[in-house]
Structure formats: structure tokens, C-alpha cells
Amino acid sequence: MAKMMGADILLKVLTNQGVSTIFGYPGGATLPIYDRLEDYNIRHILVRHEQAAAHMADGYARVSGEVGVCLATSGPGATNLVTGIATAYLDSSPIVVITGQVERRFLGTDAFQEVDIVGITIPITKHNQHIMSAADITPALKTAFLLAKSGRPGPVLLDIPKDVLTEETEYDPDIEATLEGYNPIIAGHGGQIKKAANLLMSAKSPVIVVGGGVIRSGATDEVVELSELLSAPVMTTLMGKSAIPQSVEHYLGMIGMHGTKQAMDALKSADVIFAVGARFGDRAVLSYDKFSNLAKFVQIDIDPAEIEKTIKVDIPIVGDAKNILTKLIERLKGDDSIKERKRELVKRGIELYEFDEGMSIPSIIEILSGMEGDYIVATDVGRHQIWAARYYNSAGLGTGMFLTSGGLGTMGFGLPASIGAKVAYPDKKVVLITGDGSFMMNIQELATSSQHNIPVVVIIMNDHHLGMIRQLQDTFYDGKYIECTFPDNVDFVEVARGMGLDGVKVTDINDVKGAIEKGLESDSTFVIDCIIDSQQNIPYQSYDK
Amino acid sequence: MQKIISILVEDRPGVLMRIAGLFFRRGFNIEALSVGSTEIPGKSRFTITVDGDEAVLEQVRKQVQKLLYVHRTAEHDHKNSQLREYALIKVKFSNKIKTEVFHLVEFFGGKVLDIYDETAIIEIAEEESRIDMLFERLEPYGIIESLRTGKVSMFRGTRSINPQK
Secondary structure: OOEEEHHHHHHHHHHHOOOOEEEEOOOHHHHHHHHHHHHOOOEEEEOOOHHHHHHHHHHHHHHHOOOEEEEEOOOHHHHHOHHHHHHHHHOOOOEEEEEEEOOHHHOOOOOOOOOOHHHHHHHHOOEEEEOOOHHHHHHHHHHHHHHHHOOOOOOEEEEEEHHHHHOEEEOOOOOOOOOOOOOOOOOOOHHHHHHHHHHHHHOOOEEEEEOHHHHHHOOHHHHHHHHHHHOOOEEEOOOOOOOOOOOOOOEEEEOOOOOOHHHHHHHHOOOEEEEEOOOOOHHHHOOHHHHHOOOEEEEEEOOHHHOOOOOOOOEEEEOOHHHHHHHHHHHHHOOHHHHHHOOOOOOOOOOOOOOOOOOOHHHHHHHHHHOOOOOEEEEOOOHHHHHHHHHOOOOOOOOOOEEOOOOOOOOOOHHHHHHHHHHHOOOOOEEEEEEHHHHHHOOOHHHHHHHHOOOOEEEEEEOOEOHHHHHHHHHHOOOOOOOOEOOOOOOHHHHHHHOOOEEEEEOOHHHHHHHHHHHHHOOOOEEEEEEOOOOOOOOOOOOOO | OEEEEEEEEEOOOOHHHHHHHHHHHOOOOEEEEEEEEOOOOOEEEEEEEEEOOHHHHHHHHHHHHHOOOEEEEEEEOOOOEEEEEEEEEEEEOOHHHHHHHHHHHHHHOEEEEEEEOOEEEEEEEEOHHHHHHHHHHHHHHOEEEEEEEEEEEEEOOOOOOOOOO
16 A cells, blocks of 8 residues: 555545535645645635635535535634634534644644644534544544534534644555444434324414424425425524525515514414424524423424423424425325315415615615525625525525524624635525625635635625614614714725725615626626615514514 | 433543533533443443433433444433442541441441551442441541542443443
8 A cells, every 4th residue: 555645645535525625724734735735636715814714615515515625724723713613513514624733742832823723612513633643534534524414414623733744654545434423313213203293183283494404404395295285384494594495385484583474473373383403593482481382392303402402392303304204294195184184374475675765775685586596695694684584585596595604693604605605506696695794804705706716796785884783782772872883984895996806886776786787797706885874673573463 | 400420432532521511511510520441442431420400411411422422321310220439538547546437437338448647548439328427427536638439320230331232
């Protein structure tokens, strides 16, 4: 067997895993990898900040379902990844993170650019580990890919000292990953499926709540079939947005704090709430006490730890959503009385924003939505994000093509995630809906998009405010606005131009569509700076209304 | 409510940190913890004693079970398991009290390990309550220092945490 350097083994295994792109930023500890990079068929996207590398890998992974890979050096390179890793962890996105580390002999000495990134990222990774010899690289990487993608997906981090990357060892591509203690449950328990079927058959007004797990599992068709079989309305969480096509007329939109009234009404009149791949997060549930008392609960999740984490469940089923739903549907179809269950369903009435002449966030989103393109749509975090989740109801939105940081709520996620998504799908148009606050948090990535020619259409809802902060201060702090206002001191179009890109400032609602069309036609990133002149709050849902 | 949990793990650096972190995040103070090797090569066993809300503890156990290096978790109680604790107690000692100390220690199932410089080290491996009683009885002689390992536990009958058995 031929001897190879650790860095070569790493790149070889990555290639064998089908990795075609790495998002990264070089540093002293990872230079042995960079030195060997040109010999491999891997595209390296040089970012401008490591955080963005993690978000790009995340965006790539969310739309493609394949593992996204990012690479950073030791110390500050590694710590800069932390927000991106946590974002991927909270939204169950499969990424593999590779960090350089100081040489083995310096470990634990507070050497230059040394940080315990394995210790730091234990709570925000599905798994992480040090690789302490070149011989461990192959099995560790194989393990990392398997873990990231299987079961409930999530980030896996590997920390590799610089001298492990230069160490020579025999390369055996056939070493298998051994995962003795890891057996994700895929097939649901037959007895539980039977119980769920019986409960659903006896239910008068069952409803289905869909989370991000349905997108990860690819269970959209099964959910729709089940809902038709039961005549049950379907709702999604924020992470489940795009799991159900708009053509399903009994899809009632989003539940939760800023969800639709129809969804809230359906929940309130339900006798069985059937949740698939949804984890009953606090923003979706609003009040655990009130939510728990609404109905009986069936919960399907691939992660046993999600079962009954926040609310008591009558029938839990652990396993893969598609697998379980297929069996459940089969069982229900075997029951003749199912045909008698057909009942009139409430059709979704898409809430339209009361259109006025001015520039408002929802009216701009409605214009984009009305264009009905099969775009990948990403958001940042804040008021624009929630408006987008409510009002972006385009028939062209494909499953899993709505990217948002739901769990962690990471401002600055949008631009790099859009770039990552565009790398995964070069033929699709990617549109980012962002705010003037969020966009500024990773604005440097315009330079990355410009350098690597990865075009996205950026729509900035520029209201010169941290809109969500303003809304919270309005609602909960007697309208006392503190530190939520930005002066008009940034010209985003000029910033884009300064990075080799173009854009347009829009102040008239009648110019919005034309600007978006121009952006979509452009072969480089196009920044549309929409000057918003309303400060309308997003309506809250409550159990009392 | 006090719970005793056994965890069978791969003997890898950092396992303790991963497990302890999950208890910490949900606000559990680990009352006692012991780790050691088992009959399976490369596998260690943790016994953790915690006190707290049962539902939250069940959640933590599920989270622990998700760790890659964790193979099994199990819960012990007085009915399904033998529970033992080990303690070392150093007391002031002189020939005058020799007989009564030796009798006392023997009665509770302990042993005098060492006598040196007018002190004696006593060891005991027993149920928690009996160790508590011995402590109480030795108190008047003057305890210089003491330690307890916390509980270790083993299922009665054929049940085992070893997945192969």
C-alpha cells in the first residue's frame, strides 16, 4: 500500500464521498491541505469570514440533502465557525466541519491560535472528535459523513492537528467506519402505527402539523395523501415551510406566534393533532399549557429525544416519517370505513396584505410571490423573515427550497446560505429576502459572490430599523424604542458596486417588479435596496381570539 | 426524586465531559458519579446519582443515549438492583477506644484498614443507609476526613447492561 500524507488522505476521502465543493478560509494550521488542493477535483470557495463558510455549507446541504463541507484553521478560524455550526445544529442540517489544530506536541499549551474547538462545540454538534493520527483520518471522515446524513441530520466536526496532516501513513480506502452505539430507528413500531391508525379513524377533526423533518425525510407526498385520506387540514411550522405545495388547498399555512388565523382556528377545533417531524418549539406552540390541552397528540420523529421533550404525547412513533406514513396509509386504506370519512375541508384563503401605494415589506413579498418562479428563496432573521414565511406563497416554491434560520434565528445567515444553495443548484435562481440589519452581518460575502461569480438576487427590506426589535419594544416595552434605529448612513448599492457588483435603490412600489426582474436576468449578484416607509408590526396569534 | 442511572460507554477521552454537559444543561447537579472498566474490553460503565424532575431526567437520559460513544443506559432502584456505596473514614484513635471502635466497624460491615499516628482509617462498602449510620456512630470519636464514592449498582437476576448478554 502506498504511503500518503494526512492532507492527501483527507482530500482523497472527501473526493470519494462525492464532495465537489468546500467552503473555506486558509490559515497556518490548514496550509498542508491547501498545499495539496490543486491535485484534487474539488472546488474551493474562498469566503471572507469563516462564519459564512459554515452557513454556505449549511445552505448547500439544506437544498441538496447532501453533506456540505467547510474548512477553517485553528483558533479564531474555528471559533468563527461556531455560530454557523449552531445554526445547522438547531435546524438539523447535515454539514461536516473540518478545523485545523496546532501540532500535537503543542496541544494544551495555549500555543499560538490554539483553542479547544472540540470542547467548545460539544453542545452544538451531533458528534465531534480529535483526529490524533493520520491513520484515523479515513475512518473518522467516513463516520462523520455517515453521522451527518443519517438519522436526524446534523453537523459533525473533525479537529486535525497540523502535523497529522503532514504525517505519512498507508492509505487504505476500504477501512470502514465502525458505529457500534449508533443505530437510528427508521421503521416505526408496528403496534404504535396501529394505535395511531385507530385513533385517526375515530377522530372527528384531525389536523396534521408538519415540521422540517418532512423535508429531510422526503415525505411530502405521503403527508398530502394522508391528509386527503383523512380529510384533515395541514399546517406547517416555520421549518416545515415549503414541505407542502401551495396546490394543496387544505394547507392552511403556518402555525405559531406569527402563524395564520386559519391554522390557529384549525388547531383549536382539532381533536387529534398529528405531528410529523415537528418538535413543538416554543414559538410554534406559544403556550405549552394551552397547546397540550387542545387535543390528543400523535408525534412522529426520527429522534427519540424529541418525543415528549416539551409536551405530553398520547402516541409517539420513533422513526423515519416517509417510512412510517407509508405503513400508516396502507393500514388506513385497508379499512373500508375510511371512504366514509370524506368531509368538506376548509380551503386556504391566502391572506393578502392590504395593499397601499407605499413600500411595505409584505407588499414587496407579495410581488415576488406573484411572479411564481421556481426560485430558491432564503431569508435572514427578523420582521422580513416572518413576513416572508406568511406571504411568500408562490406556487413555484419547491420542497425544501425555502431557507431560513428557524431554530437559532441567526442574523447574517441569508447571504452565505443563498450562495451555498446556488452552488448546489447553479441552474436555479436564488432570491434572498433580507433586512438592513441582517444583511450587514455578513455583507462581506458579496465579495465572495463576486469573485466566484455566484449570482443571487438580494432584496433588502431597508426600513432603517431592527424591525423585530422595534416590534418587541412596541408590544412589550410600551413603545419605548431603544437602539433599534439605523441612521441613513449606508448606501447598499454603492457597497455592492464597491465589490464589483451592481444594484438599484427602489423607493416606489411600482418599480419593485422591474428591479427583481432585472436582478433575475443579471449574471452576477444584484442588490435591490428597497426603502421601506411603513413600520407595520406582524400580527400575533393567540388562543383567546 | 433520586435516580440511579448506569451508562455503558466506549472508553474514549472526553466521554465524561459529553455526558456531564448534558446533565448540566438541564440544571441537574450530579450528586455522585463513578466510572470504571467492565467485563467488555474497551467499555466503561458510569453510575450517576441525580435528584430532580422525572420527566426532565428521562429527557436527559434520551439525550445521553444519543451520544455516539454511549451504548446503553439503564435505571436502577432498590427493587431491581443491588446498590452499594464505598466510604473511607479517618477517625481519632487510641488504645483506650480500640475495642469499641473495632466492634462498631465490624457490626456495620466495615473494616479497620490502617492505624497510624493516633488515627485509624476505616473502610466500608454497604448500602447508603448503613454507611450513614456508621458515620453517625463514629462522629463522637472525631472524624478527621472522609469520602464516599457514591452509589454503584447492578441488576439482580439475568438482566445486564451488556447488550451481548
